[in-house]
Amino acid sequence: MQNNFKEIKNWCDERKVNLVAISKTYPVESITLLYKQGQRMFGENKVQEIMMKECQLPTDVQWHLVGHLQTNKVKFVAPFVSLIHSVDSLKLLQEINKHAIKNSRVQNVLLQIFIADEKTKFGLSEEECFSLLERKEINKMKNIRIEGLMGMATNTNDEKKVRKEFKGLKKMLDTIKKIYSSENIEMKTLSMGMSSDYKIAVEEGSNMVRLGSVIFGERKTYISLI
Numbered sequence: 001m002q003n004n005f006k007e008i009k010n011w012c013d014e015r016k017v018n019l020v021a022i023s024k025t026y027p028v029e030s031i032t033l034l035y036k037q038g039q040r041m042f043g044e045n046k047v048q049e050i051m052m053k054e055c056q057l058p059t060d061v062q063w064h065l066v067g068h069l070q071t072n073k074v075k076f077v078a079p080f081v082s083l084i085h086s087v088d089s090l091k092l093l094q095e096i097n098k099h100a101i102k103n104s105r106v107q108n109v110l111l112q113i114f115i116a117d118e119k120t121k122f123g124l125s126e127e128e129c130f131s132l133l134e135r136k137e138i139n140k141m142k143n144i145r146i147e148g149l150m151g152m153a154t155n156t157n158d159e160k161k162v163r164k165e166f167k168g169l170k171k172m173l174d175t176i177k178k179i180y181s182s183e184n185i186e187m188k189t190l191s192m193g194m195s196s197d198y199k200i201a202v203e204e205g206s207n208m209v210r211l212g213s214v215i216f217g218e219r220k221t222y223i224s225l226i
């Protein structure tokens with residue numbers, strides 16, 4: 001386990017790419033091992049799991065939520081989460097803003113964009129994303145900062161297809177940068193790339209990769225944490 005970590009971390013550093021270690025299903029001990037090697041950004045996809053781990057790890061860990069977030073669970077992560085990658089509605093943004101105010105924080109978020117041709121993945125279409133950004137309500141959400149986009153490519157060996165999906169997301173980010181200027185929209189983060197496709201993602205402009213199995217080892221389904 002973690003044999004690859006140092007090498008991958010260096011690879012990312014050389015390219016100025018942020019590495020989020022996706023620790024879902026892995027025990028706290030595995031996170032601690034990476035923490036001791038200097039890793040600070042960790043990501044989880046479930047609210048209960050991120051809460052359970054957050055209280056067992058040092059306070060300078062930057063927790064990223066990468067999974068789908070239900071509005072009724074925002075209150076649980078609002079006190080500590082450093083970046084929410086998976087915002088896909090105005091209602092969710094409003095709820096996040098409300099709880100950010102309660103916690104006297106500015107919450108950084110990414111909009112999750114649907115780029116794969118799989119039915120199971122969450123996210124906004126390009127059209128939905130643009131109409132969301134046009135909503136006047138967003139300007140008033142002083143405790144929200146939309147700092148970029150997140151996307152997951154189709155799970156396939158077809159490299160061309162994956163590359164095309166990533167290219168499309170990068171283009172969207174660039175377009176939004178040009179069109180939308182608002183105090184709380186600053187499109188600087190492009191979260192794309194997982195264990196199987198992060199090199200392609202970085203070639204296509206990603207500056208934040210979300211890596212689980214390639215650094216922690218195969219995910220074992222028998223570990224049931226919650």
Ligand SMILES: *Cc1c(COP(=O)(O)O)cnc(C)c1O
Binds near residue numbers: 045066196213
């Ligand atoms: C699990 C997960 C990852 C990491 O997946 P690996 O294939 O293990 O690298 C990245 N992003 C999201 C949204 C995930 O749920």
